[in-house]
Amino acid sequence: MTQKNPDWWKGAVVYQIYPRSFRDANGDGIGDLRGIEEKLDHVAGLGADAIWLSPIYPSPNRDFGYDVSDYCGIALEMGTMADFDRLLAAVHSRSMKLILDQVLAHSSDQHAWFAESQLSADNPKSDWYVWADAKEDGTVPNNWLSAFGGPAWSWNPVRRQYYHHKFLKSQPKLNFHNPEVVSACMDVLRFWLDKGVDGFRLDVANSYLHDAALTDNPPLPRDERSFLDWAHAPRLQRHIHDANMPENEWAMKRVRATMDEYEDRLAFGEFSERPEMFGLYAGGPERLHTGYTFDFLEDWSFAPAVFRRYYEELLAPLPDLFPCVTFSNHDIVRPVTRWGGGRGDEELARLGLTLLVALKGTVLMFEGEELGLPEVDLERHHIKDPVGDLYFPWSKGRDGCRTPMPWERHAHEAGFTAAAPWLPIPDYHRERAVDVQQADGNSVLAHARAAVALRKAHPVLKRGAISFLDAGDPVLAFEREGEGEKLICVFNLGKKPEAAAFELPAGAGDAVFMLGDVARDGSALKLGARAAAIFRG
Structure with a gap:
């Protein structure tokens, strides 16, 4: 098609x-x-x-x-x-x-599939969920833990088996082996x-x-x-x-x-x-x-x-x-x-x-x-x-x-x-x-x-490659390149009042987007707390 x-x-x-x-x-x-x-x-x-x-x-x-x-x-x-x-x-x-x-x-355990599955071990949907026998002493089949706490198994007295649930006991696991x-x-x-x-x-x-x-x-x-x-x-x-x-x-x-x-x-x-x-x-x-x-x-x-x-x-x-x-x-x-x-x-x-x-x-x-x-x-x-x-x-x-x-x-x-x-x-x-x-x-x-x-105006931000530039904390800097364009993106992720410094790479052009307190002197860039700047490459 x-x-x-x-x-x-x-x-x-x-x-x-x-x-x-x-x-x-x-x-x-x-x-x-x-x-x-x-x-x-x-x-x-x-x-x-x-x-x-x-x-x-x-x-x-x-x-x-x-x-x-x-x-x-x-x-x-x-x-x-x-x-x-x-x-x-x-x-x-x-x-x-x-x-x-x-x-x-x-x-859900209230789904029609589970309602049928739990009735017996030989009905048409008996193995649509993950069922297992108890250990000899009645305990759960293995050590798997539920993401919501406790064993990832609950007992069903009709089937006399445990069923598996990765989350709540009311969320039985579907059996993708079937x-x-x-x-x-x-x-x-x-x-x-x-x-x-x-x-x-x-x-x-x-x-x-x-x-x-x-x-x-x-x-x-x-x-x-x-x-x-x-x-x-x-x-x-x-x-x-x-x-x-x-x-x-x-x-x-x-x-x-x-x-x-x-x-x-x-x-x-x-x-x-x-x-x-x-x-x-x-x-x-x-x-x-x-x-x-x-x-x-x-x-x-x-x-x-x-x-x-x-x-x-x-x-x-x-x-x-x-x-x-x-x-x-x-x-x-x-x-x-x-x-x-x-x-x-x-x-x-x-x-x-x-x-x-x-x-x-x-x-x-x-x-x-x-x-x-x-x-x-x-x-x-x-x-x-x-x-x-x-x-x-x-x-x-x-x-x-x-x-x-x-x-x-x-x-x-x-x-x-x-x-x-x-x-x-x-x-x-x-x-x-x-x-x-x-x-x-x-x-x-x-x-x-x-x-x-900004993302829509610059296709490079949508689909361009990303490569990171070396910068000292708390600065994050990277280049986006592709779609006929190159941008240099610099962010101060810190919140301290003193400005963070970054040396722009050669060829950095005009800014296309600035946020917060940003100062540029040639290739020397200073960004205040939570500031960012994006330049043409």
Whole structure:
């Protein structure tokens, strides 16, 4: 089949919407599809090329949509299929693409497939999920740990067996060793592709396949454990048998082959563990088009070495992989809080957005990032996320980045809903509401639009090569070259008041973009805290 523009996604700006928190049109306190449609002009006004929707399917919402009970339906709280069709048409009418989340590694325990599978060991769907006998003493089959805490196995008294779940016990793992399961999942993709959806983000794409022999995971060596690993027991083992297997490559190839039945579609994956496996699952003509790891998402240092190491050590050996670049999503503490702390830092927000569009990759921008929203510090009675419920108060889970979008500072619930919102909206988010920033030409929102426009004005920022320049901390410097252009990008990631110095390479021309306090004297460059400059090469 002849494709019209198969590479449209390379260097595109993809705006992630968490539907429960974007805009509530029916007044029940939960965001919905009609609400998203009402605010599409905001997304289009940013210059976004595509929208990625977190799950909108029927779900008992134990994990808020990432536990799907019907892959080919629309959740009641989100609206109807007619609402979806209208939203899809509205997105396309604004020359944007629509990408859906797909959660195919596991389903809800309320899915019809699991309801049948759990009834017996000899029904037609008995091995559509991962079942195993108990050990002689009744204990779990192996040492695999759930990402949400505790053993990754739960007992079913009807089958008298354990079933595997990488996350909650209500999220049983689908068995991709069964060809019927794989075919059913590919048909799910076709259902939405036939409706005109432009692509998918694949949740936990590294964990479709598991070791059929159920081999124990080895421990993570003590000298490799970070503070994040010590904070969560499942991270103290190497997940090489319950996920991240070389065999997972063929599952990604099956997805890609399905996508290639259609024109101009995109499949990108979430790879939250073992980034060294990244190149086996994404890149090239047979695997997923692209994907992202958590190297930037889990970084709390904002150190130049983090960014340089990612491109030079992880991506450089993978020439066929055009990456995604992302600092924020629905699972992660918001970047202005990770990197700056407190209840907001507009200078840091502007710098982060500039860096995001300057680095090589398809940009994934999370709702509210364009407003510089900080993480919300929630009270115990507000916590909905099972991770927060498990670890509160030491970790409050993921709800702090999932709170509703503030649209109007002085409106009821900041214009998100006419009712009580499912999560609270603090005053320090109201102060950064869209209507406030729309009226301020120096706002983070205005800067976000300018940053995206910069990327569109310079194709080298979308698809050019990246090479890093030597610079002392806290300066990050790199060149982007290609598409008939060369740019030199310099960032002061530090927040100390004294300026950081950098020697521009020979041939540096005029500045095409400047942020903050920047002074140039010939090749000598000085940048104030959170300042950046981009020059012609």
